Amino acid sequence: MSWPIVELGSVVSFVGGSQPPKSTFKFEPEDDYVRLLQIRDYKSDKNLTFIPESSTKKFCKKDDVMIGRYGPPVFQILRGLEGAYNVALMKAVPSEKVDKDYLYYFLKQDKLFRLIDSLSQRTAGQSGIDMDALKSYPMLLPPLEEQKRIAAILDKADAIRQKRKQAIELADEFLRSVFLDMFGDIPAGFSKYPLVGCRGSVKAASGKSSKGVISDSSTDIPIYGGNGINGYATEALYSKPVVIVGRVGQQCGITTLTDGPCWVTDNAIVLEITDLKKYDAAYLAHALKHSPLRDSVKRLDLPFVNQSMILDYKIPLPPISEQKKFGSIRKNLLKHLSLQQKGIGISEDNFQVLSQQAFSGQL
Template sequence: MTGGTPKTTISEYYEDGTVPWIVSGDIHKGEIFDCDKKITELAVENSNARYLPKDSVLIALNGQGKTRGTVALLRASNATCNQSIVSINPNNQRELFSDYLFYFLKSQYRQIRNITGDKDRAGLNMPLIRSITIPLPPLEEQKRIAAILDKADAIRRKRQQAIQLADDFLRSVFLDMFGDPVTNPKGWEVKKLDEVGVLDRGKSKHRPRNDPKLLGGEHPLIQTGDVAKSGGYITSYSATYSDFGLAQSRKWKAGTLCITIAANIAKTGILTFEACFPDSVVGFKPNQLVTTEYVQTWLSFLQKILEANAPESAQKNINLAILRDLDIPLPPIEQQIRFTNTVEKINELKRKLNNSSKLNKDGFNSLSQKAFAGEL
């Protein structure tokens, strides 16, 4: 069944709510023990929202990006969901185990999306969900398969947690060495960002930007999504410019700090190779007053503020003038260099963890295929 959305105009449906109300964005958690959005019991009584049994399997019918077709296990009691989610409540009489169903549907993510043609605005619906066929071994075999996959998935999750802990550690080191970059409690000298380096927008003069003549050559093209998902250092790319594309753009050197100013606001990544990027990305090259890693981490503390205050037309964006006018505290360059050395060590650890996570993911996917083909 699907859920519902209580009327947003009735404050009693939302104020001081205690009932977890799950939306599509929550499905990426995999297992849901709680969620940010809450509604009241009165809202449940007076809307299409329904209480969901614990261990229900949830599928996102639609949502932004790769959300459609994502699945999760509900571990919370007395939770509800909106209409963009379908919940499946395995019936023991049908001998279907929730965890087994979850892992099977998770293994079918691409196939589930393909049901709708994988169009950007396509959505799933109940008839399409009901059309999915499920291999159904005996209940005890389902539990055995689920237990094996759960152990394998736990290893992958621990790798991801370790990467997050590494990021949290760097932020703690920054605060310990330099203090809060917004309030500057250590009283460091302050300059404008354009006084500590050169800031320029990328170039993409030709229109339309998707003209086939621009693409498919040997020159790496970095876009906002590549920066946002880089994890700090840009080590790969998903598109290239031809010589024609390069002629209407500009190639930036390795070591350039890329800063997004549209769609993804103030996300950053340091180039590890020469690349072009469009005018939705700004390139920063430091002078002798700062290190690139110091500026990058400083910006990470400001990212939410810049995003919240970004003007919005078709999409949120900030301009070069806003970045140039930012006040940046300037601790001694020797301290910044020590911080940069720490960043490099932590990022080497993260690279190893990411490589290990990729191997774990590949191994997990292979294990899933064998499990649901009856070969485990």
């Protein structure tokens, strides 16, 4: 195949959003008003905001390819909503030479994300896209019909991948129910066990930049940011499972439990249990995950959590035997889920390999 390789910016333009004054905001739909989209709206409808349609010229449709300009994580590739969009988003507008679905999957490549993330400029805890690097990124440009064929294959693979995610979400909902039954309702402040902070039994520290350890291919050492895995490392920062809490931005307060050696970036806070007779890692992760800590800060202009907020946040302190019982339930559920998903076929890693083949002319 002799398809041309072009710079992305020569066939795609990027159009930033606008920020109408907050004085114009409404929180219920009205005539002549349009929804104002922010990055967080692609995950939840909990923060519906509407502005006068006449107050902006920056609109997007459901099939438009949108990019989160700031993070962490920077460079989120989004679609599926329509309305006006704010300054934290920009629209990728393809020329007549580029299929919109092909562009969507091209921008979602893990390799491209890692490059943009590594070059992001950090200001006041946020990171922004290096537009020169993005526009100069090489893009394989097959004929439109071939682009459509590639996008259709990736569409099917992505649909299978989404089934895996749905199964994980159902498992998470089950664990939430088990946690509530065993330990009480943390947001309501109700538990049969004392509500205390974990300071003195848990050590907190910030992660470190991953720029020097990023691997070009998948390894056994995932890199965790504020919102889960965003790459792979050549060496580990932590050798044992740890609890990770997103530190800043829209991902602050998101809690993840690792299952082995890993690297954690400076977008997250790492919790290590120092008193194993008092806390179990799986219990601690889920206690923080089900707490309203995230809800209490995400409406700030720059949402953040710090180490003291986490260590002093009051959660139930059940006997370690009860914590371990919950951990055992979680472990068995994840084992069952893993066996079930072997039949689904497309994992995140497999999808990224398929994507890499597609955009190098091997699909």
